[in-house]
Amino acid sequence: MNNSNLSAILSLHAELSLVVVLVVVLLADLLRKPDAGGRWFRVMVCLLMGVQVFLDLTPDARSLFGGMYVNTPFTSVVKSILSAGTLLVFLQCGEWLGRRDTRFRQGEFYVLTLSTLLGMFFMLSSGHFLMFYIGLETASIPMACVVAMDKYRHHSAEAGAKFILSSMFSSALLLYGLSLLYGTCGTLYFADVPGLLQGSPLQQLALVLFIAGMGFKMSLVPFHLWTADVYQGAPTGVTAYLSVISKGAAAVALAVVLRFVFPLMKDDWTLTIAVLSVVSITVANLMAILQGDMKRFMAFSSISQAGYIVLGALAGTTQGMASMAYYIAVYVVANVAVFAVISTIEQHTGGLTSRDDYRGLYRTNPRLTLVMTLALFSLGGIPPFAGFFSKFFIFAAAFEEGWWVVVFLALLNTIISLYYYLLVVKAMYISEPEDGRCVVAPMRSAPGVRLCLVLCVAGICALGLCSGFYEGLEYWAEAL
Numbered sequence: 001m002n003n004s005n006l007s008a009i010l011s012l013h014a015e016l017s018l019v020v021v022l023v024v025v026l027l028a029d030l031l032r033k034p035d036a037g038g039r040w041f042r043v044m045v046c047l048l049m050g051v052q053v054f055l056d057l058t059p060d061a062r063s064l065f066g067g068m069y070v071n072t073p074f075t076s077v078v079k080s081i082l083s084a085g086t087l088l089v090f091l092q093c094g095e096w097l098g099r100r101d102t103r104f105r106q107g108e109f110y111v112l113t114l115s116t117l118l119g120m121f122f123m124l125s126s127g128h129f130l131m132f133y134i135g136l137e138t139a140s141i142p143m144a145c146v147v148a149m150d151k152y153r154h155h156s157a158e159a160g161a162k163f164i165l166s167s168m169f170s171s172a173l174l175l176y177g178l179s180l181l182y183g184t185c186g187t188l189y190f191a192d193v194p195g196l197l198q199g200s201p202l203q204q205l206a207l208v209l210f211i212a213g214m215g216f217k218m219s220l221v222p223f224h225l226w227t228a229d230v231y232q233g234a235p236t237g238v239t240a241y242l243s244v245i246s247k248g249a250a251a252v253a254l255a256v257v258l259r260f261v262f263p264l265m266k267d268d269w270t271l272t273i274a275v276l277s278v279v280s281i282t283v284a285n286l287m288a289i290l291q292g293d294m295k296r297f298m299a300f301s302s303i304s305q306a307g308y309i310v311l312g313a314l315a316g317t318t319q320g321m322a323s324m325a326y327y328i329a330v331y332v333v334a335n336v337a338v339f340a341v342i343s344t345i346e347q348h349t350g351g352l353t354s355r356d357d358y359r360g361l362y363r364t365n366p367r368l369t370l371v372m373t374l375a376l377f378s379l380g381g382i383p384p385f386a387g388f389f390s391k392f393f394i395f396a397a398a399f400e401e402g403w404w405v406v407v408f409l410a411l412l413n414t415i416i417s418l419y420y421y422l423l424v425v426k427a428m429y430i431s432e433p434e435d436g437r438c439v440v441a442p443m444r445s446a447p448g449v450r451l452c453l454v455l456c457v458a459g460i461c462a463l464g465l466c467s468g469f470y471e472g473l474e475y476w477a478e479a480l
Helices: 003-010 013-031 040-054 073-092 103-125 129-145 154-185 200-219 229-232 236-261 264-288 293-313 318-348 368-380 385-399 404-429 446-467 467-477
Strands: 060-064 070-071
Touching: 013 040, 013 073, 013 103, 013 404, 040 073, 040 103, 073 103, 073 236, 073 318, 073 385, 073 446, 073 467, 103 129, 129 154, 129 236, 154 200, 154 229, 200 236, 200 264, 200 293, 229 236, 229 293, 236 264, 236 293, 264 293, 264 404, 293 318, 293 385, 293 404, 318 368, 318 385, 318 446, 318 467, 368 385, 368 404, 368 446, 385 404, 385 446
Parallel strands: none
Antiparallel strands: 060 070
16 A cells, blocks of 8 residues: 555545544444443443544535545534434443343444444545445445344334345435436436436436435435334334434535536425425324324424424525535434433333323423423424524525425424424423323433533533524525
8 A cells, every 4th residue: 555545545434533432332342241231341432433523523524435425524523423423322321222122232232323423524525436335235234134133022123124125225325316317317426427417318317316315314204114113113222313313414415416416407306305304294294293102203303403404404505515514414403302212211211211101200200301302393493592503504505596385384394393392391291190100200201311401401502502503504505
């Protein structure tokens, strides 16, 4: 290996640091005793992820490997958001991983999850569709294993099977679209494709297949049918990871490709994205009202949130990209907080996830109830929490580009989302338990979960008040 190749590899700061964490975790798992509780191991992994997030806070720009890898300050910031979100998920998974039937699989969980994150990093920094596809598959295949981690539980195995089958189908659609694009353009480089687009029927079909493939990854309607079953069957920590990290990475990657690879076909893909956004928000909101299980409820909530997120791609501007990244950051802290509460209650009650089981929760666990309420208010867009500002910025970006009808319909749907989020709040504060006693007894969550909840609440409150964060995202988005 010559010096230029070595220097190129060493300049992959985010990816290289993540690989180091992954290798250290793998070796530590091999050396630890199989019957050990693994508390030190979980602490070590969280510390390593914290160091990785801290070391990669500085945005950088570089193009490597003949333009196949292209990193920008904006993608660096998105990677930092995803790494921080992964750390929050790791903190909330401590109780689940400490169970007798899962503690011996802790290493597999961390290695597979970090592998998916590495694939997302390469997908975000790809300058070539081959690199994009490799990153996408690296992010998808290990995730199927993590979804089926509780393999002796029927729902987890079923969720893993549904996830891998859906991933295969979506990957096939996307790859077929890329083959059509290569056949009509003769190249897969992001920088070269725009000059070779003529808007021919084959190129339009390639665009449709690409959006459909990414729609499966983001669980946009009508590509969402796998989502509720997988979210319900997967371990709750894995569901949290799927709902925020995987969805956020796919949304940014989709927006970057549409904006920079298909600018000459903008009239085609903006209309498609607008329809997908409105339909996803509307259908998911209506279906969420009917759900009694909290994990299925949050599955349809995540579909609705994905519809809001792609409004940033619809704008296709610097403001749109910045508002999308801001929305993802706010969504990460709010959604992880909700799933942390769900997971804590699930682990202490033998697996209860029904909304009816949350009746009277404020009497026995007022702190958990408060965190859940703040997170749901943020997801619903109630001021002064960060969720209100994230929706405001992303609506403003779409409105400025003339999509006022889409914004109006999204605003109407926000009222519906407030209704079903308040159903959970009503159950916790107002609804009386059937026999007069709350199903969920007083409990004390693990230290990692408490730290996760504190960080999430701080994010929900601070991200809405610190205008410098959004201004920084807008500044970095201009460098795209």
